[in-house]
Amino acid sequence: MERGHGTALVLGGARSGKSSWAEAQLRDRTVVDYVATSLVDDDDPEWQDRVALHRSRRPGSWRTLETLDVAAVVRDPDEAPVLVDCLALWLSRTLDDVDAWQADEAVWRPALEQRVDDLVDALGTTSREVILVSNEVGSGVVPATASGRMYRDELGRLNARVAAACDELWLCVGGFGRRWR
Template sequence: MRTLVIGGARSGKSRAAEALLADTAGVTYVATAYPADHDPEWTTRVVAHRARRPATWSTVETLDLAALLTEDGGPLLVDCLTLWLTRVIDRHGGWDDDTWAETAEDAVHDEVDALVAAVAVTPRDVVLVTNEVGQGVVPATASGRRFRDEMGVLNLRAADACGDVLWCIAGRTVRL
């Protein structure tokens, strides 16, 4: 099983992804966000996410998704590709226009290529969560527009590598 669960902010995508694997033991929940200790609101969200997970699930906090996907093991639930891409761009200094053009663009694309290739061949069941970022207001900054575009490309490529795509809207799930 390779499933991409996509939706806007607060659309129910994490809950939908969790429901796909709720009765499965040995799931590894892969958290891609920054640690929550710097932001009380974020800490509250992380605590709520953790409380919903079955006790039989483990959690790994990493950006090295390609390595996890190529290992043998139980199912993976990756939440989420949007935060993963944000952190990858951060790691390569890709928010600055000059850095993007000089070094970050190729480095970010290499990591996206590795991730998509790993999704396509993983021996594990995997559920990927991602945000739909292309249906809102056009971002006012060049870096915001670049992120929207890069996220759109990652979502397209991840969907192509998955056998199933679920779209979450207002807590409802539509199979595409």
């Protein structure tokens, strides 16, 4: 089943096929702005392999934008569709930027909320077709550490806010997407 046009959030677990499924929704487009939110660590060969796999699947005509400023890309008046992969990595890096792992919540929460508000606002006003990919973590194991639980909770909140702002919500399992809204 193909998705429509507008904004869509695609959720799924690790290795659920969500990125491949999202890419397939835009495979007929010559130009796509692919927003890569991950950093490539020179000391992590396994992560380098994962990033290389993602890069190899993308057509050469797609534009890769490595940025955390997803809202600016979504707001850009360019007519090319946008694929954001992924919000889970965006959140992790944003939590690093606002010092959430070390600082008191009263210090980092306003900065995080401002960035999430900016993204949600951009999704609500864009004229671009946008697909965002994120990990669904609410059905998994409760993390054993406080930082793991905080990250899981923040990602759940982010996914809920983005889902509410999007026209469509999809869940991907085993490489197959099912529309929930």
